[in-house]
Amino acid sequence: MSEIAKKKDPLFGPRDMKLIKTPFSKENPIIVQVLGICSALAVTVKLQPAVVMALSVTVVIMMSNVIISLLRNTIPPRIRIIVQLVIVSFLVIIVDQVLRAFVYDASKQLSVYVGLIITNCIVMGRLEAFAMSNKPWPSLMDGLGNGLGYGIILIIIGFVRELFGSGTLWDIRIMPEGYIPNGLMVMPAMALILLGIIIWIHRSRNKDLLEKE
Amino acid sequence: MEALNIFIKSVFIDNMIFAFFLGMCSYLAISKTVKTSMGLGLAVTFVLVITVPVNYLIDKYLLQPGALTWISDSFANVDLSFLSFILFIAVIAGIVQLVEMFIERYSPSLYSQLGIFLPLIAVNCAILGCSLFMQKRDYSNIEVLSFAFGSGIGWLLAIIGIAAIRERLKYSNIPPALRGLGIAFIITGLMAMAFQAFSGIKL
Numbered sequence: 050m051s052e053i054a055k056k057k058d059p060l061f062g063p064r065d066m067k068l069i070k071t072p073f074s075k076e077n078p079i080i081v082q083v084l085g086i087c088s089a090l091a092v093t094v095k096l097q098p099a100v101v102m103a104l105s106v107t108v109v110i111m112m113s114n115v116i117i118s119l120l121r122n123t124i125p126p127r128i129r130i131i132v133q134l135v136i137v138s139f140l141v142i143i144v145d146q147v148l149r150a151f152v153y154d155a156s157k158q159l160s161v162y163v164g165l166i167i168t169n170c171i172v173m174g175r176l177e178a179f180a181m182s183n184k185p186w187p188s189l190m191d192g193l194g195n196g197l198g199y200g201i202i203l204i205i206i207g208f209v210r211e212l213f214g215s216g217t218l219w220d221i222r223i224m225p226e227g228y229i230p231n232g233l234m235v236m237p238a239m240a241l242i243l244l245g246i247i248i249w250i251h252r253s254r255n256k257d258l259l260e261k262e
Numbered sequence: 263m264e265a266l267n268i269f270i271k272s273v274f275i276d277n278m279i280f281a282f283f284l285g286m287c288s289y290l291a292i293s294k295t296v297k298t299s300m301g302l303g304l305a306v307t308f309v310l311v312i313t314v315p316v317n318y319l320i321d322k323y324l325l326q327p328g329a330l331t332w333i334s335d336s337f338a339n340v341d342l343s344f345l346s347f348i349l350f351i352a353v354i355a356g357i358v359q360l361v362e363m364f365i366e367r368y369s370p371s372l373y374s375q376l377g378i379f380l381p382l383i384a385v386n387c388a389i390l391g392c393s394l395f396m397q398k399r400d401y402s403n404i405e406v407l408s409f410a411f412g413s414g415i416g417w418l419l420a421i422i423g424i425a426a427i428r429e430r431l432k433y434s435n436i437p438p439a440l441r442g443l444g445i446a447f448i449i450t451g452l453m454a455m456a457f458q459a460f461s462g463i464k465l
Contacts, residue, residue, distance in 0.1 A: 086286035087387045138348040161394035164347050168387040170287045238454035245447030253439035
């Protein structure tokens with residue numbers, strides 16, 4: 050008994066820190082693993098919905114990681130996808146109801162994209178790759194890290210698009226009066242190009258991520 | 263006539279990829295050659311045309327506020343729409359599984375073409391997204407069908423377009439850091455800009 054207790058990691062050890070840190074840059078879910086792009090681009094016209102979306106996704110990843118990790122030894126492998134989908138959609142319903150109750154405007158702006166967290170590949174990806182083979186606590190940390198790694202990209206894109214597309218930040222006017230909003234920034238096309246540019250910058254700083262053809 | 267308008271609108275103007283970014287993950291991952299992207303595009307269209315009408319019926323007769331009145335008038339105030347996410351995704355996952363088994367049994371040649379893509383489709387956001395959009399907009403029976411078919415064709419068009427461009431990209435000199443993913447995003451952006459030209463059309 051004491052043997053096991055000694056081996057146990059501290060509550061917040063260096064391993065947990067690593068789980069949180071790597072998704073920010075080296076293993077960023079959006080710009081390196083290319084998961085969960087749909088929502089990342091659609092909700093970033095303004096900063097506020099981007100932040101709400103980032104928080105919702107983080108909560109869903111953390112909770113579903115913990116639940117799947119607790120159940121990992123009891124789920125039959127053949128039906129695991131269905132089990133994961135059911136758990137994730139159950140959590141998304143809760144998140145959706147909470148958003149409608151407390152931040153109704155943001156929930157209106159996010160429209161169908163809250164529901165689409167269910168099919169967000171980051172959630173499924175983490176469940177398959179991490180939670181199915183790890184204990185609940187590291188799974189929680191992994192979920193937190195990936196959620197924040199996803200959120201940081203959303204916030205960067207949302208910041209640029211709102212600042213130049215509407216001249217505001219969090220609906221507060223930032224640009225001087227004479228500034229003419231750049232209509233291109235609000236259009237879907239610019240979200241894609243911005244993400245392309247972020248990937249470009251990130252890869253020229255991390256040479257080992259370059260794709261070989 | 264209305265149904266035809268919705269079809270054209272969902273192919274060109276409200277294109278799943280260029281206007282709503284739905285199904286981007288598989289769009290980027292499986293658009294390296296025209297042949298495979300054709301297979302995936304057909305599979306997506308096929309599954310959309312089946313799942314969206316089924317979800318429409320579920321929404322109309324089970325979930326909408328007052329939808330249960332066909333059982334008894336006392337259910338007029340029941341609103342089950344909060345269950346729509348879980349029911350829609352269950353329907354999609356179930357139907358994808360059924361379609362896979364059905365095709366495997368009756369058309370092995372189609373199965374060998376679509377086979378590997380079918381399981382992927384259950385978690386393709388275009389499928390769930392289409393059902394959720396259908397729920398938000400008030401369509402009639404025939405319009406739902408043309409919306410689902412149009413969205414599928416629009417998705418097919420987009421993935422074939424980018425696959426064709428990416429096949430050509432092998433011959434161009436792109437900065438190393440932009441190769442692969444980065445340039446794929448920028449091309450999609452440019453294609454989306456081209457598709458914006460359709461948005462002036464009034465239908």
